[in-house]
Amino acid sequence: MPSCSRDRSRPEDAFDVVxxxxxxxxxxxxxxxxxxxxxxxxxxxxxxxRALAARSLQLCRRDGLALDPDDLFAQLARHAGPDTPLVLGTGFEDAPELVGQLAARFRLAGSGADTLARLKQPFDFAHRLAGLGIPHPRVFSxxxxxxxPTLEKRVGASGGGHVRPSSQARGPGWYLQEQVEGRAVSALFLGNGTGARLLAFSEQWCAPAEGAPFRYGGCAGPLALEPALVEAIDSALSRLTARVGLTGxxxxxxxxxxxxWHLIEVNPRPGATLDIFDAPPLPxxxxxxxxxxxxxxxDLPLLVPGAGVEIRAAGVFYAPTPIKVRDALPHWAADRPAPGTRIAAGEPVCTVQATGRDLADARAVLARRMDHLSRVLNIPSRAAAE
Structure with missing residues (x-):
């Protein structure tokens, strides 16, 4: 793929959001x-x-899948107005200074640099959770x-590719977190700086790779949890939101x-569960x-399985070897690279989506589609959601 910004859609004069x-x-x-x-x-x-955007710009990348701040600021200065809301997705978790610089020049809609630092500095985060009485794993320097048992993690990282079992952190920028056993669940919620509103729960799973046993694999939901557990998590997130000023x-x-239950981490931005929850009955x-x-x-009730609620699953399809996309991908694949795109081993190819009668059915459909995609791309078949 191109390494720097390139406008690949027709321009329009005004945007409602960046x-x-x-x-x-x-x-x-x-x-x-x-x-x-x-x-x-x-x-x-x-x-x-590109089809969804009024204008789509491809940014420069550095260090694998990292954003290049110089290119980002250059493109925003050229195309974004200072009064248009700016919403940040993935890629800023380890860069509170960059978020602060963006907020100083543009109308940031979301948590600012201070909130990001409070949530992504693991020892400060653990200290705040302890003060709020929120259960969490211990962390060690x-x-x-x-x-x-402990997991080594990189400070501010996301996606799980940096996580591995270890009894010793490798150096500055890394830490150990106690490994707790159980079901991996994500809570989607909103904050307004003083309180929180739970929207839905989803389950998550890993797509292990060599050296990255906890690489993010996908999510499915909504889940129905016990009312007492929901109440405890809701209360904890409201207290934490008020303490750190989380918004959005x-x-x-x-x-x-x-x-x-244990709170592992909080990502103060829209994330991967947009793919399963940005659909009716939610606005x-x-x-x-x-x-x-x-x-x-x-004033919305918690989204739970039931009449009128589809169970949705979404998983990341990673390239196990270097590939070249030769044809258009199926309609149930999102983040579709254009034919001719070359993708390096280990990088995401696309997101695969599925629905089902229940969680097991949705994940089974997802697994079949993952295997179909492997055949289409001439990749040896593999399990999708183990």
Missing amino acids: LVGIAARGLAASARRAGLKPLVLDLFADEDT GPAPDGV LASADLILGAGA PLLRLHLDACAGELP
Whole structure:
């Protein structure tokens, strides 16, 4: 794919919102569903992103899948007005200074640099959780205590590709977190700086790769959890939101065990579950995000399985070897690269989507589509959601 910005869609004179991230197609789809005209800047400018955007710009990338700040500021200065809401997706978790610089020049709609730092500095985060009485795994800067299983993580990273079992952090910028067993669940919620509103729960799974056993694989939902557990999580997220000033859409990663739960981390931005929750009966999630940034939380019930609610699943299809996309991908694939795009081993090819009668059915449909895509791309068949 091209390495720097390239306008690959027809220009328009005005935009209602500016969307920036490593991959911003989900945000663009939500914007269109809300009746907004988005300017979209990301690393891929995939076919469906370009179709959804009023204008799509492909940004320079550096260090793998990282945004280039110089190119980002250059493109925003050229194409984005200072009064148009700017919504950030993935790619800023480890860069609170960059978020602060963006907020100083543009109308940032979402959590600012201070909130990001409070949530993404693991020792400060753990200290705040302890003060709020929120269950969480222990974190360590030195070797793990005897008998305590731990995971090494990179400060501010996302996507799970950086996580691996270890009893010793490799150096500055890395830390150890106690490994707790249970079901991986994500809570989608809104914050307005003083309180939170839970929207839905989803389950998550990994797509292990060599050296990256916890690489993000996908999500499915909604889930129905016990009312007492929902109440406890809702209360915890409201207290945390008020303490750190979180605004807009966010997700909380949880581990649910036998009779216990732990808050692992919070991502203060719209995330991957847009693919399964930005659909009726929920309103457009980007509209809810903008309203929450203006202080308004919706009066919405928690989304749970039932009549009129589809169970949806979405998984990332990664290239196990270098590939070249030769044909258009099926309609159930999102983030579709244009034919002729070359993709390096380990990089995402697309997002695969599915629906089903229940979680098991949705994930089974997803697995079949993953295998179909492997055959279409001449890749040896593999399981999709183990």
